[in-house]
Amino acid sequence: MARKVTMAMILTLAALMAPLLTGALDIGQIRALAARHNLSCILVFGDSSVDPGNNNILQTTMKGNFPPYGKDFFNARPTGRFSDGRLATDFIAEAIGYSKIVPAFLDPKLRPSDLVHGVSFASAASGYDDLTANISNVLPVSKQLEYFLHYKIHLRKVVGEKKAKDIIKYGVFVMSMGTNDFLQNYYLQSTRTEQFSLTGFQNFLVSCMSHDVEEMHRLGATRLVVVGVPPFGCMPLVKTIMGTTTCVESYNAAASSFNYKMSEQLAALKTKLGMKIAFVDTYRIVEHAVNNPTLYDLKETSKGCCGTGTIEYGDSCKGLSTCSDPSKYAFWDAVHPTEKMNKIIADEAVKSLGVELLT
Ligand SMILES: *[C@@H]1O[C@H](CO)[C@@H](O)[C@H](O)[C@H]1NC(C)=O
Ligand SMILES: *[C@@H]1O[C@H](CO)[C@@H](O)[C@H](O)[C@H]1NC(C)=O
Secondary structure, eight states, X not given: OOOOOOHHHHHHHHHHTTTTSTTOSOHHHHHHHHHHTTOOOEEEEESTTTOSSGGXXXXXXXXXXXXXXXXXXXXXXXXSOSSSSOOHHHHHHHHHTSOSOOOBTTOXXXXXXXXXXXXXXXXXXXXXXXXXXXXXXXXXHHHHHHHHHHHHHHHHHHHOHHHHHHHHHTSEEEEEOOXXXXXXXXXXXXXXXXXXXXXXXXXXXXXXXXXXXXXXXXXXXXXXXXXXXXOGGGSHHHHHHTTOSSOOHHHHHHHHHHHHHHHHHHHHHHHHHTOEEEEEOHHHHHHHHHHOGGGGTOSEEEEESBTTSSSOOGGGGTTOOBOSOGGGEEESSSSSBOHHHHHHHHHHHHHHHHHHHOO
16 A cells, blocks of 8 residues: 655654755645645734834834834835844745735734734733833733734624634744843843842743743634744844853853743643644754854854944944845844844744644
8 A cells, every 4th residue: 555645744854854954845835734724824922033013103212113124125114123124924924825924913004904814913122021021111922912802803803703713723823032031131130130040030931931822722822833042142232242252152051941941841731732832943043054154145143234233233223334235144233133044044933833733
């Protein structure tokens, strides 16, 4: 009897070979797989890694809705995305095949028809710990989930009760944050340092994340992608502040052990809740690209493209000149990845999405 080679087998193989075969997965296969599994939309929660401009309407200094941000976006439009172009979640939406971007839920120009393929509730400078968002006066996850409830109400008005329920059931929820919990909160402010050891704080963040996942599950989520933190000790800003030209190893160790704790907890939640959950190891993806730039056609992986590339991000990058070719850089500003790097992350994320969620 001939054994059928299933898409799941192909995808599993692709995932195993992922570091060798970046981009090997055919976009047509992903789209067919997504359609077969009724994949409906993307609903995004998190920080600047996935905020398409929700912060634009908030009273906060954490914004990126002015040039040179967005110089490689459609019509060179600065949208509030902290990059020269699209975010990883935009590329994931494109791979699935419904839209080229994931719009911000708080965008005043959002049309009712945009709701159907998903939106982002993310807010730059937010984190798993609500105190992190409070420091910058941005939206904590609890508030982002409140907006998700508003989203559900609007969606029901657009497509009806039954269809709205299905869209959420077959949607992919994405959570991407954690860096600010360390950089803006734990390492900078005394509140949490007085309360927790580093390990204790990591455990606290994991418990916050766990609570958020259970809440999403209660609100109808069945498929979830959690994005781990990058090696934030390699961010140009962190290196500048710490007065070193190499990555800050203690920070990277904190990032890496936090990712491990998250992935362990997610495995437990998968069993407990019966949800499909994928963990995207951004740490490994970024580290691989930074250590093997030529494999990804990158030339500069230590400095950002905006200004001097050592300290500028957000307001301090406003109106500055940039490097001539951001696609050769890993970092757009002193903190955030270029569109090129976001695409590299998205390609890997799409693979694990295929393996973990659509099998
Ligand atoms: C897709 O939707 C159809 C119709 O509602 C349903 O019968 C089928 O089981 C769904 N497929 C998956 C993989 O959930
Ligand atoms: C945020 O901080 C302010 C001032 O420190 C405080 O009054 C407020 O209650 C905090 N908000 C939340 C949601 O924790």
